[in-house]
Amino acid sequence: MNKITRRQALGTTAGALTVLGIAGATAHAAATDSRAAATTPAGTVDEVYMGRRIQISPASGGGHHGGHHGGAGMPSVRIDGRELHVMQNADGTWISVVNHYETYADPTSLARAAVRELQGSQLAPMQMGGM
Template sequence: MDKITRRQALGTTAGALTALGLAGVTAHAAATDSRAATTPAGPIDEVYQGRRIRITTDGGGHHGGHHSPGLPTVRIDGRELHVMRNADGTWISVVNHYETYADPASLARAAVRELQGAELAPFAPMGGTA
């Protein structure tokens, strides 16, 4: 009867773990690609709790022209709300970094609720002037 050596067992285990790791990386890359293609379905222009929310993907503005392609421009009463997309496809804003939202529209509505009638302050990047 042939016995397997420790070296063979370790080699087989290392090979199996490498294959599993490569499969996981491939699956993650495919999921990331599908999330990157997800953008709001057209512009949004609505009034929510008395505040006008406008969301466009035209690439205009966004912090003095530093707009990333595909990143929507979210405005509340004409003032831009800085939004960021997380790696898992959820969204956060400067109004609340601690809650994530499935899409920019639900994020904008949550920002309106959080502002409780207050004006949205202009965003000034670090090192910039207000």
């Protein structure tokens, strides 16, 4: 007769709980991601992600920061009304002041990653200019 050991039972239980946890987290992330807000003009985003409001609007006229860091192509990215400074790399990927070491395919992915990284903290105003 084949008997299951206590170690095998605990391992099986731990594995099943892990699978359930991953499935639950994936379902939560999918539900959170699908909460994009009502219709917005082309190129804009207004959504709630993980309880934080993300607003992205295309750049206008003179560009972000008077034309530096990419000029007229920089969108305005805000999290809960506070500006998230972003920059587009030469290869078309995006980075932010929250994390300069990871790149993202678009400003929406970048803003969502910043929300996750902030872990509930507010963005602090960025000091621009010299000393």
